[in-house]
Amino acid sequence: MPKDVALEAHATAPRSVRELQKYYQKLPIEFLPVASQILDLQSIGTSDFLGNSLRIVDRIPPETLSKLYNSFLEQKVDPKELEEVLVYEHPALPGLRLLPSLLSIKVQEGLLSKLLLRDLSNPEHLTNVHLHYHVPYPDPPKSFFDLPRSTTYTPKDAEIHRPLNVTEVLEKKLRWMTLGGQYDWTAKEYPDGPPVQFPQDIRDLVHGIFPTIEPEAAICNTYSPGDTLSPHRDVSEEADRDLVSISIGCDALFLISLSEETDSPPPAAPDTARTLESKPSAQQRKPNKKKAATEPPPPPPPLDSKTLIMKIRSGDAVVMGGESRWAWHGVPKVIGDTCPEELAQWPDLPAPEGAESGTDDMIRWSGWMKRKRVNLNIRQMYEHGGVSGEH
Ligand SMILES: O=C(O)CCC(=O)C(=O)O
Numbered sequence: 538m539p540k541d542v543a544l545e546a547h548a549t550a551p552r553s554v555r556e557l558q559k560y561y562q563k564l565p566i567e568f569l570p571v572a573s574q575i576l577d578l579q580s581i582g583t584s585d586f587l588g589n590s591l592r593i594v595d596r597i598p599p600e601t602l603s604k605l606y607n608s609f610l611e612q613k614v615d616p617k618e619l620e621e622v623l624v625y626e627h628p629a630l631p632g633l634r635l636l637p638s639l640l641s642i643k644v645q646e647g648l649l650s651k652l653l654l655r656d657l658s659n660p661e662h663l664t665n666v667h668l669h670y671h672v673p674y675p676d677p678p679k680s681f682f683d684l685p686r687s688t689t690y691t692p693k694d695a696e697i698h699r700p701l702n703v704t705e706v707l708e709k710k711l712r713w714m715t716l717g718g719q720y721d722w723t724a725k726e727y728p729d730g731p732p733v734q735f736p737q738d739i740r741d742l743v744h745g746i747f748p749t750i751e752p753e754a755a756i757c758n759t760y761s762p763g764d765t766l767s768p769h770r771d772v773s774e775e776a777d778r779d780l781v782s783i784s785i786g787c788d789a790l791f792l793i794s795l796s797e798e799t800d801s802p803p804p805a806a807p808d809t810a811r812t813l814e815s816k817p818s819a820q821q822r823k824p825n826k827k828k829a830a831t832e833p834p835p836p837p838p839p840l841d842s843k844t845l846i847m848k849i850r851s852g853d854a855v856v857m858g859g860e861s862r863w864a865w866h867g868v869p870k871v872i873g874d875t876c877p878e879e880l881a882q883w884p885d886l887p888a889p890e891g892a893e894s895g896t897d898d899m900i901r902w903s904g905w906m907k908r909k910r911v912n913l914n915i916r917q918m919y920e921h922g923g924v925s926g927e928h
Pocket residue numbers: 756758766771782784791866867868912914
């Protein structure tokens with residue numbers, strides 16, 4: 538589908554989408570199991586609701602995956618240990634493909650390590666922290682998870698921001714990193730000039746599974762429970778190739794819509810970049826005595842025939858292609874305590890070199906992932922021709 542020139546990077550989502558986002562953002566997690574609008578990719582096939590409308594449109598055989606995993610992990614992965622991956626489509630969002638449990642736990646762990654222990658400490662990969670802080674890079678390069686506790690991030694403008702320490706940055710402030718083409722969040726465009734090299738091993742894995750895209754740019758989002766991503770469309774890429782979104786760690790709700798309803802926009806959003814919100818999660822907030830937690834929530838806003846709200850888990854992939862490539866989408870909720878056990882201890886690193894166990898300067902990051910959701914959102918920026926079709 539050719540990209541519609543009318544798609545504006547700064548436009549605001551339709552009211553119906555914003556209302557759903559707000560509803561699910563506020564919905565206490567204890568009510569999620571009874572929220573029947575939510576399409577749960579893990580109960581596809583067993584639920585009568587929506588499940589009936591899903592179609593299997595493709596299958597990825599274990600042999601294909603094991604070859605890609607072998608080279609990604611640089612170790613032998615027996616196809617017998619893998620299951621065939623089913624690819625689903627839903628009539629509400631033509632061109633949206635859902636791949637529950639795409640990546641094995643080992644590949645998820647490998648991907649986390651490449652992204653966060655290797656690529657994050659490459660100074661070419663900018664983060665949201667760079668917008669307002671000087672980011673210290675150790676020489677020789679090493680993982681940010683190996684930095685001494687005394688590491689300080691000094692603000693660019695000391696009148697607006699206070700200095701941060703490495704714990705604050707990695708636990709809370711770090712919300713995204715850009716890989717390859719460095720998207721400019723304020724101008725909402727990719728800068729001119731040759732893009733930063735996309736990590737080859739991640740490119741090979743993603744292109745091997747999804748040959749319809751040549752990975753050139755990605756956003757690696759990190760969320761804690763309580764963090765949200767407001768509804769938006771990713772319209773800055775020149776190529777109308779599929780967008781591949783891979784999630785690792787805690788479960789999340791993902792809202793996506795092709796609703797065309799137009800209405801008056803809400804008050805203007807702050808001019809910085811994208812609307813990421815970090816609020817204390819329901820779990821972190823002190824109990825509100827006036828409002829008992831068991832009080833049933835109001836009914837949800839109606840879901841029109843062009844909108845889906847779904848639960849996304851660790852290892853799942855969502856591909857936005859065709860008409861859905863330019864759909865409105867957002868993340869109203871990240872659900873704490875849902876990270877798969879095998880990943881929860883990541884990065885589980887040995888003590889940094891030279892640090893003695895028990896010294897003040899040593900931060901044990903083991904268990905960081907237990908409280909996180911990491912989403913890798915991969916795009917092709919330019920049309921070059923020569924990118925093949927199906928696998
Ligand atoms: O975290 C997600 O699932 C979606 C992220 C996203 O839409 C984006 O980075 O543009």
